[in-house]
Amino acid sequence: MGVAAQQTEKAVRKLAGTKVGIPPRQLNFRIPEQAPRYFYGDNGTATAFFAVLSAIFPPGEDFFVESVRRFRDQIDDPELKAQVAGFIGQEAIHGREHERLNEMLREQGFDIHAPDRAIRAGLWLLEQLPHRQQLACTAMMEHFTALLGEQLLTDKEFSQHADPEMIQLWYWHALEELEHKAVCYDVYENLGNSQTERALTFPYVAGALLPAIVGSWGYLVVRDGLWRNPADVRQGLKLLLGKNGFVTRILPRMGAYAKKDFHPDKHDTQALVKTWREKLFGENGSLSADVKNLEATTV
Numbered sequence: 053m054g055v056a057a058q059q060t061e062k063a064v065r066k067l068a069g070t071k072v073g074i075p076p077r078q079l080n081f082r083i084p085e086q087a088p089r090y091f092y093g094d095n096g097t098a099t100a101f102f103a104v105l106s107a108i109f110p111p112g113e114d115f116f117v118e119s120v121r122r123f124r125d126q127i128d129d130p131e132l133k134a135q136v137a138g139f140i141g142q143e144a145i146h147g148r149e150h151e152r153l154n155e156m157l158r159e160q161g162f163d164i165h166a167p168d169r170a171i172r173a174g175l176w177l178l179e180q181l182p183h184r185q186q187l188a189c190t191a192m193m194e195h196f197t198a199l200l201g202e203q204l205l206t207d208k209e210f211s212q213h214a215d216p217e218m219i220q221l222w223y224w225h226a227l228e229e230l231e232h233k234a235v236c237y238d239v240y241e242n243l244g245n246s247q248t249e250r251a252l253t254f255p256y257v258a259g260a261l262l263p264a265i266v267g268s269w270g271y272l273v274v275r276d277g278l279w280r281n282p283a284d285v286r287q288g289l290k291l292l293l294g295k296n297g298f299v300t301r302i303l304p305r306m307g308a309y310a311k312k313d314f315h316p317d318k319h320d321t322q323a324l325v326k327t328w329r330e331k332l333f334g335e336n337g338s339l340s341a342d343v344k345n346l347e348a349t350t351v
């Protein structure tokens with residue numbers, strides 16, 4: 053390929069995801085060699101929760117991508133097409149990098165296969181729903197991951213508790229969840245929009261996935277012998293589900309998805325996104341050196 057052709061290709065690549073603010077950054081995260089086994093708050097119960105999250109991301113994000121991809125041909129708007137390309141690229145890389153993290157967790161003795169198998173069974177149930185309903189479920193879960201991302205990037209307590217190197221992977225994922233937070237919803241809206249379908253996502257997703265998440269979290273806690281350490285369990289539950297816990301602050305905001313006039317962009321997170329793009333991928337960004345296509349993905 054000639055130089056001119058290469059430059060054109062580079063420009064086109066930049067146009068596809070980056071121009072619409074959803075750049076698929078080819079991150080190759082340097083997994084810290086000396087990361088403590090309990091990387092969150094030196095607490096096994098809370099760490100097991102984040103291990104479950106990491107385990108369920110690869111199959112979960114495959115489900116998200118598939119539920120959007122099957123409606124891709126019905127999109128005429130070139131901007132939404134580019135956003136979908138950015139979304140698919142970002143989610144594919146999230147899955148890949150979490151796989152690598154999961155490999156490390158496996159080596160450290162966490163039975164990551166358990167949440168993986170459990171969530172796959174739950175996703176299989178969701179796959180029995182009509183395709184449009186599956187997409188509505190995906191848009192609801194993307195609302196959740198956007199709230200999770202916002203919480204990760206703003207919750208100072210969270211940062212204090214987490215291993216400073218390990219948390220970088222979570223920051224990157226959180227930022228990109230905010231960058232593409234409206235894509236699935238916009239694809240769903242493009243098909244028409246049913247408030248009933250949106251309301252139904254809550255029992256469907258909770259029924260199919262919550263038992264897998266809670267069950268495999270409990271399994272990891274028991275398997276690590278933490279039932280003999282009630283102080284750890286108490287502290288972990290407080291960090292996540294206490295009055296000001298990490299999860300507690302997210303759940304009340306989930307209901308917005310069922311409102312008639314819901315749209316992800318009604319809650320403005322652009323300033324937060326700008327700040328974190330600079331922190332992670334700016335000139336002195338903490339992860340800039342780990343992105344293979346930094347130039348093509350600089351917004």
Ligand SMILES: [Fe+2]
Nearest residue numbers: 113143146229
């Ligand atoms: Fe993701």
Ligand SMILES: [Fe+2]
Nearest residue numbers: 143194197229
């Ligand atoms: Fe996402």
